[in-house]
Amino acid sequence: MNALRRIHRSLVPGGTLVDVHPSEPALRAEAGDRVLGSFDGSQFFADVATAAGHIDGTGLWEREAEARFDVIQRCESGEEALEYVLGYGGYTVPDELERSVLAAASRIDVREFAVVRRFRAR
Numbered sequence: 488m489n490a491l492r493r494i495h496r497s498l499v500p501g502g503t504l505v506d507v508h509p510s511e512p513a514l515r516a517e518a519g520d521r522v523l524g525s526f527d528g529s530q531f532f533a534d535v536a537t538a539a540g541h542i543d544g545t546g547l548w549e550r551e552a553e554a555r556f557d558v559i560q561r562c563e564s565g566e567e568a569l570e571y572v573l574g575y576g577g578y579t580v581p582d583e584l585e586r587s588v589l590a591a592a593s594r595i596d597v598r599e600f601a602v603v604r605r606f607r608a609r
Contacts, residue, residue, distance in 0.1 A: 556600075
């Protein structure tokens with residue numbers, strides 16, 4: 488919360504804050520055009536919701552726009568995909584999905600859903 492107040496003070500009057508963060512649904516593993524499954528991001532999204540709520544809750548910003556998009560991380564192996572997902576913190580890997588990811592004969596794409604929001608300083 489203090490960081491948001493410092494950012495607000497550092498902007499010119501009416502300045503813009505851009506917030507980009509992951510959004511639900513959770514990270515998903517794909518191999519070719521097959522969806523292998525979704526990772527469990529319940530703890531991760533609880534943390535994201537708390538942080539994102541701070542911007543709205545300060546009263547310092549007015550939300551002007553929001554857009555959603557996908558980000559794809561291409562991994563050369565199942566091990567690399569699991570390492571990438573677990574590096575987020577707050578994610579766990581269901582046993583069946585872990586077996587599918589490790590058994591995949593092709594590259595694994597980890598699809599992330601994200602949101603970008605633009606706020607104007609009040």
